Amino acid sequence: MRQSSLVVVANRLPIDDSVAPDGACEWRSSPGGLVSALHPLLRHTPATWVGWAGGTGPAPALPDVDRVRMHTVPLSSEDLRDHYEGFANSTLWPLYHDAVEQPEYHRRWWEAYQRVNQRFAEATAEVAERGAVVWVQDYHLQLVPGLLRELRPDLRIGFFLHVPFPPPELFMQLPRRAELLRGMLGADLIGFQRAQAAHNFAQLVAKVLDLPATDRRVGVGDRVVRIGAFPVSIDTAEMAALAGRPDVAARARRLRHDLGDPDHVILSVDRMDYTKGIEQRLKAYSELLASGHVKVRDTVLVQVAVPSRERVTQYQILRDRVEREVGRINGEFGRVGEPAIHYLTQPFDRAELAALYRIADVMAVTPLRDGMNLVAKEYVAARVDDTGTLLLSEFAGAAAELPQAYLVNPHDLEGLKQKLLTALQADPADVTARMRAMREHLHRNDIHAWARSYLSALDDGGSLLNHISTTG
Ligand code: ADP
Numbered sequence: 001m002r003q004s005s006l007v008v009v010a011n012r013l014p015i016d017d018s019v020a021p022d023g024a025c026e027w028r029s030s031p032g033g034l035v036s037a038l039h040p041l042l043r044h045t046p047a048t049w050v051g052w053a054g055g056t057g058p059a060p061a062l063p064d065v066d067r068v069r070m071h072t073v074p075l076s077s078e079d080l081r082d083h084y085e086g087f088a089n090s091t092l093w094p095l096y097h098d099a100v101e102q103p104e105y106h107r108r109w110w111e112a113y114q115r116v117n118q119r120f121a122e123a124t125a126e127v128a129e130r131g132a133v134v135w136v137q138d139y140h141l142q143l144v145p146g147l148l149r150e151l152r153p154d155l156r157i158g159f160f161l162h163v164p165f166p167p168p169e170l171f172m173q174l175p176r177r178a179e180l181l182r183g184m185l186g187a188d189l190i191g192f193q194r195a196q197a198a199h200n201f202a203q204l205v206a207k208v209l210d211l212p213a214t215d216r217r218v219g220v221g222d223r224v225v226r227i228g229a230f231p232v233s234i235d236t237a238e239m240a241a242l243a244g245r246p247d248v249a250a251r252a253r254r255l256r257h258d259l260g261d262p263d264h265v266i267l268s269v270d271r272m273d274y275t276k277g278i279e280q281r282l283k284a285y286s287e288l289l290a291s292g293h294v295k296v297r298d299t300v301l302v303q304v305a306v307p308s309r310e311r312v313t314q315y316q317i318l319r320d321r322v323e324r325e326v327g328r329i330n331g332e333f334g335r336v337g338e339p340a341i342h343y344l345t346q347p348f349d350r351a352e353l354a355a356l357y358r359i360a361d362v363m364a365v366t367p368l369r370d371g372m373n374l375v376a377k378e379y380v381a382a383r384v385d386d387t388g389t390l391l392l393s394e395f396a397g398a399a400a401e402l403p404q405a406y407l408v409n410p411h412d413l414e415g416l417k418q419k420l421l422t423a424l425q426a427d428p429a430d431v432t433a434r435m436r437a438m439r440e441h442l443h444r445n446d447i448h449a450w451a452r453s454y455l456s457a458l459d460d461g462g463s464l465l466n467h468i469s470t471t472g
């Protein structure tokens with residue numbers, strides 16, 4: 001077994017096998033913030049990525065991607081149902097997102113979560129060199145740091161949670177809350193998106209495990225586990241360069257023309273997820289059309305909603321409801337050749353996404369709760385001419401960093417309608433000033449700065465930064 005000095009462990013690999021319409025097998029990256037964030041970092045770095053390839057059955061052997069070795073962990077159909085769709089996405093995901101859908105608790109799911117976490121820990125222990133750095137990602141694998149430390153005490157272990165970490169009132173619902181906290185504490189450093197999440201975690205370990213904890217450190221026997229906020233970001237320069245490419249500019253012009261050269265284009269790009277506030281946004285838009293504040297001929301809404309976690313009931317219900325509502329709105333307010341909403345469920349390549357960002361006069365990012373929301377940051381990075389208005393939910397992690405956006409509470413329907421109208425009618429000088437400030441922030445705080453700050457905290461003055469490309 002070939003071993004690496006840097007191992008990233010994440011539920012999903014950065015490539016996914018999918019069947020092309022002609023029946024051929026092709027490889028592509030799956031939409032989602034985690035892969036978008038880590039891809040630019042690892043592209044130039046020799047490392048191993050331990051993860052799941054997206055199917056069931058024996059683990060396929062995958063080719064290296066750039067300098068990253070793919071080490072596949074197999075999931076059976078029971079693991080898929082009980083670990084990925086069950087404990088990860090029907091217990092933890094809704095619980096961590098303010099319980100906007102009801103979290104479900106089943107003992108069988110917890111058993112699968114333990115089993116799969118154990119398998120990931122064993123696979124990681126096999127591929128990590130002596131003294132290697134292991135970087136465990138996200139809520140699917142919260143037991144891995146603890147399990148891995150038992151197997152390989154020589155490793156330096158970091159854990160990063162991409163999603164929100166909930167307040168004690170919610171987390172305390174979890175039947176196996178103590179085990180989950182102990183699992184995370186196997187890491188040397190636990191990173192969260194926001195300082196509030198680190199605070200929630202410190203309160204919980206003090207209360208549930210009776211450990212000494214501040215918002216920066218937790219004492220675990222003779223070890224100190226550091227905790228803190230490390231807001232994840234994007235490769236700002238890369239997105240700006242892509243958006244500035246002449247072919248992308250030409251594609252943007254074509255797209256705008258195909259939309260009928262309207263006065264205003266509103267864009268939303270989401271995974272089809274109930275945390276993203278898609279239904280609330282459609283309702284607001286529909287009421288603005290009904291009241292005549294927005295007219296189909298002047299304004300178009302482009303809603304990209306790529307299907308996600310499609311076998312989970314709550315996601316199926318959401319998709320049905322969204323599609324019914326889009327159909328109703330188009331039936332009621334559209335005209336021949338002029339739909340009120342352009343609704344797209346396809347995955348797009350980065351250049352097409354950049355072209356879409358370029359045509360969006362208003363980008364509506366209105367999740368009910370989101371760890372960060374990289375789409376908001378990608379939009380800002382793509383606005384190379386400093387135009388464009390970002391309508392951003394207060395409940396996205398990105399809001400803490402981008403206060404110049406038009407911030408909105410997506411639960412407040414009247415407020416959402418009002419903010420959308422304000423964004424559509426914003427004064428161009430004000431729009432430019434806000435966009436410029438947000439772009440400057442993202443140029444300073446890009447994904448390379450994120451990796452530098454996380455790894456130097458994990459490192460404690462050592463040489464970890466040599467492991468990874470943090471300069472772009
Ligand atoms: P999440 O992690 O919840 O999916 P983020 O907004 O943080 O949310 O990240 C979503 C990522 O997926 C972004 O990098 C975005 O560009 C990408 N993405 C979203 N929709 C699509 C799509 N239709 N095709 C390709 N990539 C997409």
Ligand code: F6P
Pocket residue numbers: 012030031032033034035138162163308309371
């Ligand atoms: O951060 C949230 C997250 O679960 C990421 O781990 C992943 O990139 C994204 O959402 C997509 O989810 P899934 O891997 O379930 O398709």
